[in-house]
Amino acid sequence: xxxxxxxxxxxxxxxxxxxxxxxxxxxxxxxxxxxxxxxxxxxxxxxxxxxxxxxxxxxxxxxxxxxxxxxxxxxxxxxxxxxxxxxxxxxxxxxxxxxxxxxxxxxxxxxxxxxxxxxxxxxxxxxxxxxxxxxxxxxxxxxxxxxxxxxxxxxxxxxxxxxxxxxxxxxxxxxxxxxxxxxxxxxxxxxxxxxxxxxxxxxxxxxxxxxxxxxxxxxxxxxxxxxxxxxxxxxxxxxxxxxxxxxxxxxxxxxxxxxxxxxxxxxxxxxxxxxxxxxxxxxxxxxxxxxxxxxxxxxxxxxxxxxxxxxxxxxxxxxxxxxxxxxxxxxxxxxxxxxxxxxxxxxxxxxxxxxxxxxxxxxxxxxxxxxxxxxxxxxxxxxxxxxxxxxxxxxxxxxxxxxxxxxxxxxxxxxxxxxxxxxxxxxxxxxx
Numbered sequence: 110x111x112x113x114x115x116x117x118x119x120x121x122x123x124x125x126x127x128x129x130x131x132x133x134x135x136x137x138x139x140x141x142x143x144x145x146x147x148x149x150x151x152x153x154x155x156x157x158x159x160x161x162x163x164x165x166x167x168x169x170x171x172x173x174x175x176x177x178x179x180x181x182x183x184x185x186x187x188x189x190x191x192x193x194x195x196x197x198x199x200x201x202x203x204x205x206x207x208x209x210x211x212x213x214x215x216x217x218x219x220x221x222x223x224x225x226x227x228x229x230x231x232x233x234x235x236x237x238x239x240x241x242x243x244x245x246x247x248x249x250x251x252x253x254x255x256x257x258x259x260x261x262x263x264x265x266x267x268x269x270x271x272x273x274x275x276x277x278x279x280x281x282x283x284x285x286x287x288x289x290x291x292x293x294x295x296x297x298x299x300x301x302x303x304x305x306x307x308x309x310x311x312x313x314x315x316x317x318x319x320x321x322x323x324x325x326x327x328x329x330x331x332x333x334x335x336x337x338x339x340x341x342x343x344x345x346x347x348x349x350x351x352x353x354x355x356x357x358x359x360x361x362x363x364x365x366x367x368x369x370x371x372x373x374x375x376x377x378x379x380x381x382x383x384x385x386x387x388x389x390x391x392x393x394x395x396x397x398x399x400x401x402x403x404x405x406x407x408x409x410x411x412x413x414x415x416x417x418x419x420x421x422x423x424x425x426x427x428x429x430x431x432x433x434x435x436x437x438x439x440x441x442x443x444x445x446x447x448x449x450x451x452x453x454x455x456x457x458x459x460x461x462x463x464x465x466x467x468x469x470x471x472x473x474x475x476x477x478x479x480x481x482x483x484x485x486x487x488x489x490x491x492x493x494x495x496x497x498x499x500x501x502x503x504x505x506x507x508x509x510x511x512x513x514x515x516x517x518x519x520x521x522x523x524x525x526x527x528x529x530x531x532x533x534x535x536x537x538x539x540x541x
Contacts, residue, residue: 190255196220196236204274205310208248214241214276221248231256246276293317293348298327300523303350307516310352317346320410322418326430330454332522334461334498336406344408354518355497359488361509367474368481380439384482388534390419393434393448400464407450407462415450428529430454437479439472446472447479453533455526458487459496480508490531494521 200220202210209223219240225233236253239246293315306312315333317324325346328335333348364372371377387393394412401407417423419432436448449463465476487495497505500512513521 190257193234193253193255196253204272204276206246206274206276206279208279208281211239211246211274211276214246214274233257241276244276245278245280246274247280293319293328295319295321295324295327298324298331300331303331303519306350307519310515313350313352315348315350317348318343320346320414322414322423322426325414325418326427329430329452329459330526332519334459337408337411338406344410346411350515351499351518352515353500354513354515355500355502355505355510356513356518356521357484357495357497357505357508357510359484359494361511362481362484363507363509364481365474365477365507368477371474371478372481381441381443382478383438383443384479384486385436385438385443386486386533387434387436388419388431390415390432390434390450392445393436393450396436396445396448397450397462397464400466405462418452429526431530431532433533435479435483437475437482439475447476449479449483453492453530455528455530456491456493457496457522457525458492458494460498477504477508480504484508486533490533492531493525496522 200212200216200218202222203213204211206221209221211221212219219238220236221239222234222236225235234255234257235251237251238249240249241247294317316338317328325335328348331350333350335346335348337344338347339345371382376382394407394415397405397407398412415432418430424431431453433451433453434448435451436445438445445466446469447463447465450461452459452461463476463479465479466472484495495510496518497508497510499505506512
């Protein structure tokens with residue numbers, strides 16, 4: 110009944126077969142952390158308590174000389190709860206949502222699954238029924254909950270590349286989306302911690318009540334992008350380790366034909382168009398507040414933190430990180446039409462949020478113009494690539510950005526953030 114398969118330093122064990130379904134557990138690096146992975150439509154299996162399994166580890170595929178055998182005794186903690194198995198088989202997870210996984214929306218029986226943190230080395234798996242109208246979804250009350258050892262189920266939920274749910278947005282009746290967030294402290298903001306969660310696609314949003322410049326820089330250096338949210342009645346930072354990033358390399362820059370017309374036309378000189386880079390982001394922050402009028406995550410607390418990070422005192426503390434205010438101005442009085450808030454780390458630039466005064470129709474396409482001009486300034490300053498953040502917005506790929514997975518992005522990121530960051534403070538892009 111039990112079959113084994115070897116792949117380079119990892120012990121694989123196929124535990125059960127259900128008709129054409131094969132259930133697989135893996136055990137690696139001589140640790141006792143178990144996880145369950147899928148093979149095609151494979152889901153879950155359960156051994157009898159007390160079963161004895163013989164495993165083998167082979168360092169080099171095709172070589173018999175390095176085979177080592179071990180015997181593992183299966184007990185209750187190595188198995189999924191008995192009443193959970195038929196539920197998974199009947200309602201197989203199929204899509205990822207902001208809160209967890211859901212079964213296929215086209216099926217008759219609809220079920221959601223969320224993972225919540227529990228004490229010690231355990232997690233809470235909660236499930237319930239959901240409904241949808243083809244666009245929006247609503248989660249019903251939790252009708253099943255289990256406390257399970259982390260390794261037994263965590264990798265199945267977190268390490269698979271689940272497709273995004275076609276249903277959005279969602280309403281949650283009996284749990285808060287914030288309950289799925291993980292708390293970040295300055296103590297676990299290091300590459301070791303980040304690398305341990307990089308493959309966990311479910312672990313994306315985190316939270317913190319630490320508003321210090323030190324914390325903000327630490328999370329930014331690791332590739333998180335922080336916004337804010339109200340959680341449990343208080344405003345908190347929400348660093349996001351995105352599952353995908355939009356990244357612009359200068360060779361891929363696409364200049365829209367309408368922008369090209371502005372650049373080549375007489376208007377550039379007549380309107381005295383310039384791109385200004387401010388080391389003090391106060392002016393840009395005020396414009397962001399005016400344009401968004403409270404509808405943005407850019408709270409007064411976040412605003413104050415940006416100003417503090419831009420202060421001379423903080424710049425002297427850390428020369429790898431700098432906050433910048435970027436604005437496109439027109440006319441002899443340098444009226445600001447568009448702009449954004451961002452930061453440089455080493456040889457990277459990251460956009461946080463931006464604005465464009467859309468009510469002024471005479472400046473149509475000046476938001477795109479600001480992006481094109483900024484790309485030129487960043488390239489001239491020695492920035493290697495532009496981190497545009499979220500991958501879902503079309504204007505980013507229209508600009509030439511490519512979408513990188515989290516793993517792909519972090520490999521590039523880690524290699525580009527070392528050393529003193531580029532100084533953009535003297536850059537001014539006059540095109541008139």
